[in-house]
Amino acid sequence: MEKRIVHVPLSKEDARTLKTGDYVYLEGTIYSARDAAHKRMSEALDRGEELPFDIKGNVIYYMGPSPAREGRPIGSAGPTTAGRMDPYTPRLLDMGMGGMIGKGKRTQDVHDAVVRNEAVYFAAVGGAGALLSQRIKKSEVIAYDDLGPEAIRKMEIEDFPVVVVMDVEGNDLYKISQEMYKKD
Amino acid sequence: MVRDVDVKLLTDNIKEMCIEATHFLTPDMDAALKKATAEEEAPLGKQVLEQLQENLQIAGKEMIPICQDCGMAVVFLEIGQDVHFTGGNLMDAVNEGVRRGYVDGFLRKSVVKDPLLRGNTGDNTPAILHTEIVPGDKVKITVSPKGFGSENKSKIIMLTPADGIEGVKAAVVNAVKEAGPNACPPMVVGVGIGGTFERAAYMAKKALTRDVSVRSELPHIAELENELLEMINKSGIGPGGLGGITTALAVNVNTYATHIAGLPVAVNICCHVNRHAVRVI
Ligand code: SF4
Numbered sequence: 001m002e003k004r005i006v007h008v009p010l011s012k013e014d015a016r017t018l019k020t021g022d023y024v025y026l027e028g029t030i031y032s033a034r035d036a037a038h039k040r041m042s043e044a045l046d047r048g049e050e051l052p053f054d055i056k057g058n059v060i061y062y063m064g065p066s067p068a069r070e071g072r073p074i075g076s077a078g079p080t081t082a083g084r085m086d087p088y089t090p091r092l093l094d095m096g097m098g099g100m101i102g103k104g105k106r107t108q109d110v111h112d113a114v115v116r117n118e119a120v121y122f123a124a125v126g127g128a129g130a131l132l133s134q135r136i137k138k139s140e141v142i143a144y145d146d147l148g149p150e151a152i153r154k155m156e157i158e159d160f161p162v163v164v165v166m167d168v169e170g171n172d173l174y175k176i177s178q179e180m181y182k183k184d
Numbered sequence: 185m186v187r188d189v190d191v192k193l194l195t196d197n198i199k200e201m202c203i204e205a206t207h208f209l210t211p212d213m214d215a216a217l218k219k220a221t222a223e224e225e226a227p228l229g230k231q232v233l234e235q236l237q238e239n240l241q242i243a244g245k246e247m248i249p250i251c252q253d254c255g256m257a258v259v260f261l262e263i264g265q266d267v268h269f270t271g272g273n274l275m276d277a278v279n280e281g282v283r284r285g286y287v288d289g290f291l292r293k294s295v296v297k298d299p300l301l302r303g304n305t306g307d308n309t310p311a312i313l314h315t316e317i318v319p320g321d322k323v324k325i326t327v328s329p330k331g332f333g334s335e336n337k338s339k340i341i342m343l344t345p346a347d348g349i350e351g352v353k354a355a356v357v358n359a360v361k362e363a364g365p366n367a368c369p370p371m372v373v374g375v376g377i378g379g380t381f382e383r384a385a386y387m388a389k390k391a392l393t394r395d396v397s398v399r400s401e402l403p404h405i406a407e408l409e410n411e412l413l414e415m416i417n418k419s420g421i422g423p424g425g426l427g428g429i430t431t432a433l434a435v436n437v438n439t440y441a442t443h444i445a446g447l448p449v450a451v452n453i454c455c456h457v458n459r460h461a462v463r464v465i
Contacts, residue, residue, distance in 0.1 A: 067291075
């Protein structure tokens with residue numbers, strides 16, 4: 001199989017070519033945010049403030065790393081469960097967020113917002129944090145430093161393996177694949 | 185004969201064991217993952233398992249934790265009744281071991297001081313400590329850092345005797361299906377049947393520390409473990425939840441006597457990063 005590289009931030013043209021079940025490698029810039037950062041971003045928006053980074057086309061990685069050893073950009077860095085961010089996600093998608101990387105099921109609201117905005121939900125392999133750590137070449141905390149592992153990080157990634165779970169049409173790999181291998 | 189054991193010995197061992205468990209899986213887990221990788225039918229599922237193999241190699245070689253969620257530290261102490269602890273408070277010594285392990289070992293600190301007020305404690309303490317008094321003059325330490333992607337999917341169900349073995353099977357399989365991709369499959373499923381509400385949960389947690397290649401000593405329970413594993417692997421969830429025949433690597437069941445009116449069942453779901461380190465001092 002030919003190795004497919006997709007650039008992030010994600011353009012709408014690229015997003016449309018991605019299909020549920022595609023195994024691709026991301027390259028470019030992404031931002032990490034998980035529970036506490038999402039809560040803060042949402043509160044900032046409620047107060048009419050700007051987000052700490054331009055959300056347009058950008059991909060958020062649901063991840064809180066372990067501390068980096070000396071000389072390394074980051075520690076272990078695998079995905080966390082995406083579902084916990086569901087209450088905040090449709091709003092970010094409606095503001096132009098290009099996609100998300102996480103693991104696990106999403107709500108119907110998120111699904112609808114993905115379709116409405118032609119975004120993509122990618123899964124990285126949960127529990128592959130050491131491998132994924134090595135695909136992150138640079139990492140810098142850009143907001144909410146006090147949140148420790150939950151701070152927002154801007155990261156340069158290369159060869160970052162993900163699978164398309166939800167494509168712009170809203171097909172859901174978790175549902176499709178499970179049916180395929182079900183044996184009763 | 186009473187044997188004096190300095191609690192500092194616990195601290196030093198627990199520190200090392202936190203680091204060991206978060207970077208290296210036990211040989212039985214390694215073997216189970218290798219076998220699953222060879223046998224998985226789904227192409228995507230196989231790719232996920234291969235990635236996990238590579239991940240384990242990198243983790244050990246580069247000393248990067250297998251998973252960024254280095255868990256909440258669950259510590260089991262089986263304390264010989266002839267042991268007399270000296271040199272300080274037992275709980276403090278355990279917490280000090282966890283603190284040093286997580287701080288010195290570059291492990292993620294994932295513990296908040298209050299379930300509602302939150303606020304990271306900054307050193308992954310306090311630990312969850314379970315003690316048991318057993319015969320002898322040794323202390324068996326098991327350190328089991330538990331991730332919460334899978335912990336959140338665990339369940340306790342108070343069945344009644346009429347629900348019987350079919351009720352138990354349904355409870356376990358439904359918990360696994362509900363967990364699906366969120367619990368980072370392939371999973372290891374710890375089950376506690378019987379006892380009381382809290383004993384069932386304790387047994388389920390402890391079952392996760394048993395060698396995944398070893399079945400229960402009770403023939404009817406060994407059979408149940410095999411059957412449950414087969415049922416779970418027919419669900420289609422697969423590695424990473426992306427479809428396949430490897431949804432769980434093992435189902436470990438522990439049982440205990442229970443009340444005439446009850447049939448408690450606890451299901452503690454663990455991901456493929458089923459971590460534990462064991463030492464006897
Ligand atoms: S469930 Fe396990 S593998 Fe998944 S993120 Fe948590 S600790 Fe890591």
